[in-house]
Amino acid sequence: MKDLYPSRHATVAEFLPRHDSVVHGDWNADAPITQEQAERFDRDGYLVLEDVFSDAEVTYLQREAGALLGDPDALEEETVITEPGGREVRSIFRIHAQSHVIERLAADARLAGVARFLLNDDVYMHQSRLNYKPGFQGKEFYWHSDFETWHVEDGMPRMRALSMSVLLAENTPHNGPLMLIPGSHRQFLTCVGETPEDHYRQSLKRQEYGVPDENSLAELAHHNGIIAPTGKPGSVVIFDCNIMHGSNGNITPFPRANAFLVYNAVSNRLEAPFGVDRPRPAFIAARGEPQVITPITGPLMEEALT
Amino acid sequence: MKDLYPSRHATVAEFLPRHDSVVHGDWNADAPITQEQAERFDRDGYLVLEDVFSDAEVTYLQREAGALLGDPDALEEETVITEPGGREVRSIFRIHAQSHVIERLAADARLAGVARFLLNDDVYMHQSRLNYKPGFQGKEFYWHSDFETWHVEDGMPRMRALSMSVLLAENTPHNGPLMLIPGSHRQFLTCVGETPEDHYRQSLKRQEYGVPDENSLAELAHHNGIIAPTGKPGSVVIFDCNIMHGSNGNITPFPRANAFLVYNAVSNRLEAPFGVDRPRPAFIAARGEPQVITPITGPLMEEALT
Structure with a gap:
């Protein structure tokens, strides 16, 4: 199969055309x-x-998040990610398969229905995680396109996937919120270099390969600007698989928390990775x-009571 | 002399009353x-x-900043501070004594006149620096009260000093701008622990002593909120010597740059440090x-032409 989105092959980065729709x-x-909204x-x-x-649903989700974060030993060990050099839990992966509440959340028509419309296909959960970025010491997450990694390391063929971040704590301008470069999803920015084996073990904590170059990032940011959606718990940020995004650290006392759900079109299921020999494990x-x-x-709660 | 603001003596932090005016x-x-404005x-x-x-004055200051940052070897070596683990210049201290342009800036009536009014005294330059926080890799600076350090390590007796940050690059919500906790200047928060010798060499890069505890910071932030003034180059942020402030890191391509000037009342000149044996060097x-x-x-430019 021809690789429409080759990356990490060359010593110079370039912008390649996007061959896929955004709203399918x-x-x-x-x-x-x-x-x-669709046009936007x-x-x-x-x-x-x-x-x-609703507030009641948010409380219900927050309670579940607290229970999961507070008892990581009850979870599949490899799905629990801690801060670099620390023991505080930063993410729990494959959370829809480990929590009925999150499984129900992922299937909620208010999310899955929108994903089905935007991707114009049946959808499934490519990745899910619960993110908790503690106050005071929250680390930054550098700029990246998710699709670049999903394509190179996981074998996602086309741009027909999207992420939803369900806010479980308030996003303020100061607590290291998700930053996006609007419009950056319309081109594919290749990354330079090659990917070492088992790169994922480190990359979940700190990105070192599949990193966009500074010149291209500066060009994107100067041309498009940077936005950081703020919002209260219960709001949802939806973003395309190829949009450039990242987040600053957080010295404020206010933690960030969200349930992060990646929907992929079933027609876009994974193949062999396009840039590495061995795909990343299924929990990612x-x-x-x-x-x-x-x-x-x-x-959300009705389902839980049955 | 009785120490009105004892800090780093006890194992538990506490809020002590402020014995000094804010607007003198x-x-x-x-x-x-x-x-x-005075009431605010x-x-x-x-x-x-x-x-x-004005735009012309900003350009003039930016050009001077670029020249100074670009040729650190021309400056007193100890005044040039680099990023932790890096070589990029982060700050140049005692800049008013090393640059006629910055000396003129510090004396400008639009700054020094305001300082004289707020402090109700003749003023002098307690500290000055040029700050440059590069894009992509800018590090965070943790919460602190300047006065706590100036009192303990430098021997500043009372709260009768203020800082002015003259913006030389735009402060956006995303590029790690100065964050302040409004109203936090009205109490003195003691820090726990003792200060090692020559602490300043590290503390200019990364604060480890004189650090407020998380519980007190959370209390302050929950009660007062956090604000991060945004502004264009040529704007000035003035803040009291005892206000709690810090800044997040900066992964955006947009650098931050400012000229930072600390005015102290001549009646508040330094004595022996209140918490260490040897004061920090005069360039700080x-x-x-x-x-x-x-x-x-x-x-600003007229002076330079004489």
Whole structure:
């Protein structure tokens, strides 16, 4: 199969054309978002949906997050990621398979329905995680396109995936929120160099390969600017798989927390990686026959009571 | 002399009362700031003056900053501070004594006149520096009260000093701008532990002693909030010597740069340090007979041409 998005092969970075749509479906009156929202997602590569979940639902999710973060020994060991040089839990991967509450969240029609529309296909969970960025000592996460990594290291063929960050703590301008470069999803920026074996063990903590070069980042940021959506718990930030994003550290006392869900189109399921011999493990990138998500309507808590 | 602000003596932090005014003068119609500004400074501990310097003056200052940062070998070696583990210049101290342009800036009536009013005394330069926080890799600077350090390590007796940050690059919400906790200047938060000898060599790069405890910081931030003044080059952020402040790192391509000037009242000149045997060197904290500043009016460039 021809590699439409070759990366980490050359010594010089370049911008390549995007061969895939951003909004894969045609908007119609039955769509779960407005036409204006669909156009904005297409143009900017991200969308903020405010107050998607009620206060009661947020409390319910926060309680679950606290329970999971507070008892990491109950989880699959490899899915628990700590701060570099620290013991504080920073992320728990494959959380939809380890928590019924998060499984229900991922299937919620308010999320999965939007993913199905934007990707115009059945969807499945490519990756999920619970992120907790503690106050005072939260580390930065450098700029990257998720797709670049998913393509090179996991074998995702095309740009037909998206991420949803369900805010479980308030995003302020000061606590190291997700920063995005609007419009940067419209080109594919190659990264230089090659990828060492088992790179993922380190890259979950600190990115060193698959890192965009400073000149290209400066060009993107000067041309498009940088935005950092703020929002209250219960809001959702949706962003395209190829948008350039990162986050600064956080010395404020205010932690950041979110449930992070990556939806992929079933037609875009993983193949062999495009840049490494051995794919990353399944807890980071689901492989094999996709488990198609059937959207569920109604409050999150109802399901939990059955 | 009784130590009104003891710190680093105990194992538990505490909030002590402030025994000094914030605005030391009485406002009158001749004051260089409005009554509302004076009241705001008193209440919040900081003030932003927008567009103090013209575009031509900003260009003139930026050119001088570039020349100084670009040729550190021409400067007193100990005044040049690099990033931890790097060679990029982060700060140049005692810059008013090494650059006629910055000396003129420090004497400008738009700055020194305001300092004289707020401190109600003749003023001198306690410390000056040129700060440059590069894009992509700019490190964080943890929360601290300047006065705590100036008192313990330099021997500044009372809270009768203030800082002015003259912006030479745009402060955006994303490039690691100065963050302040409004109102935190109204109490003195003691720090725990003792200070090792020659602590200053490290502390200019990374603060390890004289660090406020997390519980007290959380209390301050939850009660007062956090603000990060944004502004264009030529704006000035003035803040009280005892306000709690810090800054996050900066992964954006946008650098931060400012000229940082600390004015102290001549009546508040340094004595023996209150918490260490040997004071820090004079390039960090001016000692001896103060060199009183006589405010100069008119554009910055005129002086340079004489």
